[in-house]
Amino acid sequence: MDTVPPSSEPLRLHIPPHRSMPGQHPDFSYFRLPPAGGFQRPDIDAPASETHPLSNALIRVLDDDLAVGEWDPKLDPETLRQGLRWMMLTRAYDDRMYRAQRQGKTTFYMKCTGEEAIGVAQAMALLPDDMLFATYRQQGLLIARGYPLVDMMCQCYANARDPLKGRQLPVLYSSRKYSFFSLSGNLGTQFPQAVGWAMASAYKGDRRIAAGWIGEGATAEPDFHHALTFAAVYRAPVVLNVVNNQWAISSHQEVAGGEEATFAARAVGFGLATLRVDGNDFLAVYAATRWAADRARANHGATLIELFTYRAGSHSTSDDPSRYRPEDEPATWPLGDPIARLRDHLIRLGEWSEERHAALEKELTEKVRADNREAEKFGTLDQGPQFSAATMFEDVYKEMPWHLQRQREELGV
Amino acid sequence: MPSMNMVQALNSAMDVMLTRDPNVLIFGEDVGFYGGVFRVTEGLQKKHGMQRVFDTPIAEGGMLAVAVGMGAYGLRPVVEVQFADYIYPATDQLISEAARLRYRSAGEFWAPITVRAPCGGGIFGGQTHSQSPEAIFTHVCGLKTVIPSNPYDAKGLLISAIEDDDPVVFFEPKRLYNGPFDGHPDRPARSWAQHRQSEVPEGYYAIPLGQAAIVRPGAAVTILAYGTMVHVALAGAEEAGVDAEVIDLRTLLPLDIDTITASVAKTGRCVIAHEATRTSGFGAELAALVQERCFYHLEAPIVRVTGWDTPYPHVFEWEYFPGPKRVADGIRQAMAE
Ligand SMILES: Cc1ncc(C[n+]2csc(CCOP(=O)(O)OP(=O)(O)O)c2C)c(N)n1
Numbered sequence: 001m002d003t004v005p006p007s008s009e010p011l012r013l014h015i016p017p018h019r020s021m022p023g024q025h026p027d028f029s030y031f032r033l034p035p036a037g038g039f040q041r042p043d044i045d046a047p048a049s050e051t052h053p054l055s056n057a058l059i060r061v062l063d064d065d066l067a068v069g070e071w072d073p074k075l076d077p078e079t080l081r082q083g084l085r086w087m088m089l090t091r092a093y094d095d096r097m098y099r100a101q102r103q104g105k106t107t108f109y110m111k112c113t114g115e116e117a118i119g120v121a122q123a124m125a126l127l128p129d130d131m132l133f134a135t136y137r138q139q140g141l142l143i144a145r146g147y148p149l150v151d152m153m154c155q156c157y158a159n160a161r162d163p164l165k166g167r168q169l170p171v172l173y174s175s176r177k178y179s180f181f182s183l184s185g186n187l188g189t190q191f192p193q194a195v196g197w198a199m200a201s202a203y204k205g206d207r208r209i210a211a212g213w214i215g216e217g218a219t220a221e222p223d224f225h226h227a228l229t230f231a232a233v234y235r236a237p238v239v240l241n242v243v244n245n246q247w248a249i250s251s252h253q254e255v256a257g258g259e260e261a262t263f264a265a266r267a268v269g270f271g272l273a274t275l276r277v278d279g280n281d282f283l284a285v286y287a288a289t290r291w292a293a294d295r296a297r298a299n300h301g302a303t304l305i306e307l308f309t310y311r312a313g314s315h316s317t318s319d320d321p322s323r324y325r326p327e328d329e330p331a332t333w334p335l336g337d338p339i340a341r342l343r344d345h346l347i348r349l350g351e352w353s354e355e356r357h358a359a360l361e362k363e364l365t366e367k368v369r370a371d372n373r374e375a376e377k378f379g380t381l382d383q384g385p386q387f388s389a390a391t392m393f394e395d396v397y398k399e400m401p402w403h404l405q406r407q408r409e410e411l412g413v
Numbered sequence: 414m415p416s417m418n419m420v421q422a423l424n425s426a427m428d429v430m431l432t433r434d435p436n437v438l439i440f441g442e443d444v445g446f447y448g449g450v451f452r453v454t455e456g457l458q459k460k461h462g463m464q465r466v467f468d469t470p471i472a473e474g475g476m477l478a479v480a481v482g483m484g485a486y487g488l489r490p491v492v493e494v495q496f497a498d499y500i501y502p503a504t505d506q507l508i509s510e511a512a513r514l515r516y517r518s519a520g521e522f523w524a525p526i527t528v529r530a531p532c533g534g535g536i537f538g539g540q541t542h543s544q545s546p547e548a549i550f551t552h553v554c555g556l557k558t559v560i561p562s563n564p565y566d567a568k569g570l571l572i573s574a575i576e577d578d579d580p581v582v583f584f585e586p587k588r589l590y591n592g593p594f595d596g597h598p599d600r601p602a603r604s605w606a607q608h609r610q611s612e613v614p615e616g617y618y619a620i621p622l623g624q625a626a627i628v629r630p631g632a633a634v635t636i637l638a639y640g641t642m643v644h645v646a647l648a649g650a651e652e653a654g655v656d657a658e659v660i661d662l663r664t665l666l667p668l669d670i671d672t673i674t675a676s677v678a679k680t681g682r683c684v685i686a687h688e689a690t691r692t693s694g695f696g697a698e699l700a701a702l703v704q705e706r707c708f709y710h711l712e713a714p715i716v717r718v719t720g721w722d723t724p725y726p727h728v729f730e731w732e733y734f735p736g737p738k739r740v741a742d743g744i745r746q747a748m749a750e
Contacts, residue, residue: 133482164519174518181485182518186509192475193510196482203438203464203488210482222502226475233470395516396554398523398578401623401667 016254022322026329030254031308033334036060036278037069041287044295048273051303055264055274058308061283062341065348073287077351080342083124083282084352085360086144087116087339092364093139093149094313096372097156101170101317105380106156108170112137114312114330115245117282117338118213120144122241125289126211131201133181133194133212136171137243137311147178149371158386159379165387165394179208188214188221191240195230195302198238202299209296211239211289216263216306217248217256224266231302232270238302239292240272243279245311250324264306272304279309280338283345310335389413417613418605419590422564423453423529426571427491429617431461434489437575439466441476441493441529450495451531451590473499477506477528481514484524484580491575497532497584498544511580512555527574527581532560533641533688534720534734535588535598539727545640545689545720550582551666551698557581557622558665562589562643563610566663569620577622586640594641595648596736625669627676631658634682634747637673637699639663642686642735649686649718649740655748657684665695673699674706681712682747686740691719713750718743 020027039057042050061072075083094111101109112119119140126132132141142152154161156170164174174182181197184190194212201208214224219242231238242263246253253263267274273295277288285307292303312330314321321327346352379385390413393404400408417425430437439454445468448455458466469476473494480490494500500507511524534543550558557579561567567585574581588594592604605611629647633655638646639662650657658676662668677683683703685696696717703715718735726733 131486164517167519168517172517174521176518176521182514182522184510184513184517186505189478189506189510192478192506193482193485196479196484197486198482199479200483200486200488204486222472222474223478223505226472226478229470229472230475230479395520397557397667398515402670403667 016252016259019252019254020326020329022324022326024326026326026332028334034058034060036063037071039069039071041070041291044291044298045300048271048301051273051275052268055262055268055276057276058278059275059284059288060278060281061287062281062345065344067283067345071284071287073283073290075283075286077346077349079124080346081352083120084339084342084346085364086120086140087282087342088360089364089367090116090120090140090143091339092368093143093152096368097153098317100156100372104382106158106170107381108317109156110136110171110316111313112139114333114337115243115279115309116140117285117342118243118279118307118309121282121285122211122289125286126293127208129179129208130293131179131181131194131197131208131210133190133197133210134183135190135213135215135243136183137215138213139171142173142175142178142180145178145180147175147180149368150375153372153375154378157375157378157380159375159381160385160387161378162387165391187218188223192223192227192230194240195227195236195238198236199230199234202237207297209237209239209293211241213241213243215248216242216244216253216258217251219263219266220256228267228270228272228304232272235299235301237296237299239289239296240302240304242304242306243309244306245309247311247315247325249315249319262306264304267304272302274304276306276308278335279307280335280341282338282342308335414612414614416606416611417564418592418611419564419567419585420451420453422568422613423571423585424455424457425613425615426568426575427454427457428460430572430575431457431465433617436488437465437491438483438488439491439493440469442469442471442495444468444493449493451587454493473503474506477503477511477526480526481506481510481524484511484526485514485522489525489575491527491529494528494530496542497530497546498541500528500530500546503528504549507556507580507582508553512553515579516555523578524580525578527571527583529583529585531587532584533586533588534725534730535594535641537727537730540724543725545687547584547665548689548693548695551695555579557667558584559622559663560584560586560640560665561663562586562640562661563593563608564605564613565610566620566626568613569618570622570663572617573619573622576619581622584640588641593644596645596734597648598731620663622664623667623669625663625672626661627658627672628661629657629659631656631680633657633680634684634744635660635676635680636684636686636740636744637662638686639665640688642688645735645737646686646740648737649744652737653741653744655744657744670702670706673703677703677707678710681710683711684716684718684740684743684747686718686735686743688720688735690722691717692722694719713747716743716747
């Protein structure tokens, strides 16, 4: 019989360290920054295994303000300017609504500062009627699809023109018309739903694909596993995105299991295609999404994309990040800011200038201000008006059963 | 008219709906090639094709999640959860998603899903093949809950469930699949063939959700039951020698409150029988509704005859199961005052 080796130490429980505490220097030693342009772009019909080395890569296109390598999507300047505009609009919208929450006009808000390339570039890389199963941090998807800001504001204000009739927490948008699936407050649930929608689309011989998003924190939920399993088994035409913005409220990505393996690498065991991308590089995000979308549309199945980015703001209006991370961490994030990077690229191309940038910033701030004035005409959460409370009993079922009718009478509305 | 057992009637309902509506899909563990562990989907894949009737990975949460996505697309998925005891991994997608979707999207998206699951005891299945978790789902606004007690109802109700635009949890009392069961395990098993409700039309018909059936008219006491307990209640009434009115609820939500109140107003006494555990069981809701609406008609306290508040035990099946003797005792108790 084997005996315990004399040198063996007692067991030790490993708890992932909390990196860089408040007051310390930011610690980004846990990831390596490969050079831009350094990775091959497989054909869209390549076997999934050909993408597996990319699960440990970081696909980057922008280098020293130039676009380099096989992944350069070669977008024309007009498209790039459009992308820049939508990212800046997203940021301006976020800033406005964040302030509205501070002013008490709504109860809650969530920004996507630093992650704008993801929503915007991905919306542009997909077709307008591809179905999006997003999280609360991809408002850029809606904005780049041209969903009216006023409607988004009315939802946050839960006012008399709220498309969701005051039923949902602010930012949990829904728009069938814009192929944007109803956001859930439960993390992760939408990820396998995207797979189901994609399966339905394939069953019907449709051409539309689905895309799902999940935060790296929520990949620990079983729904993530379900999505990958069903996507692999049924070769669903879906693009599955993990937005690794390093933080899940105050928990670092290592608490979600990012310490020993990348989130993109999860796909390897499922036999799915996978790409790991610099999420702050507009061109790389666009190129990877387009690759995965083309692949899905051509019946070659699903791709898991890890978008490596950084949550530059607070988690929501309810937390103070200086309590759990160094205050200069966002500013020192090695992959920079997606808006600044695309701006500098356009300037380097001779297609943009500091002056035009400043003018656009001003124009968008003005637009958001005007839209906000318009939205506030229909009310704010603190001042009203809201929908009649009688509508509270509607849409629980397609037809209202007797017990809800009775309860509505009981409320006296 | 052909005589069908409950398995055949349910199979026929799905066959009819697969034929009528190309948006109906059927999936679950072992439902495709094999036809399900209880054979309820037997032959459907062969007849309607792999695309419409297929096996899924063993992931109830995943099954329900993809069903929600499919429902949002416009399909009508019918999902089989192999046993009601294994529905719990799916509850997040059912409760937080399917049930809430129409409301949270202000009517823009909905999930017309039917979840079928064999429920109930009487087959020596132990605690993981015998549960009756219906009250968990009747507690969830946005879901409908159905439990048939015979082949004719099973087919008509399942067709309604599949056609319904809201998510429906459809529990199938597995002890009734092959024959009615009055709660006497010592007596020879009966087949459905002699039962009036086994005459099932081959084609399409629907029984609206939300309508109870009076299976035995009577004047002395009202017995509210569903699923297997309908048959047990009939036997219990017989053994008590009381002119009981037995109501098969068929749909728990939406509930046919009018049939219930009319009956209790007439009899003045009420016994509620279910296999599920008692505390916070559906009987509690029924008792509350009956006293709210029939208080001045009641001549005695409402009696509940239910499973005990323990996990479903393996070897004590018949001590646990609320059989006809306990129903008869309950009736006598309700008649005593
Ligand atoms: C099922 C569930 N558990 C917990 C929460 C509470 N919660 C909301 S956001 C969040 C962190 C999510 O982090 P991540 O998935 O990384 O996304 P991020 O916020 O960084 O975009 C938590 C724990 C929730 N909404 N749902």
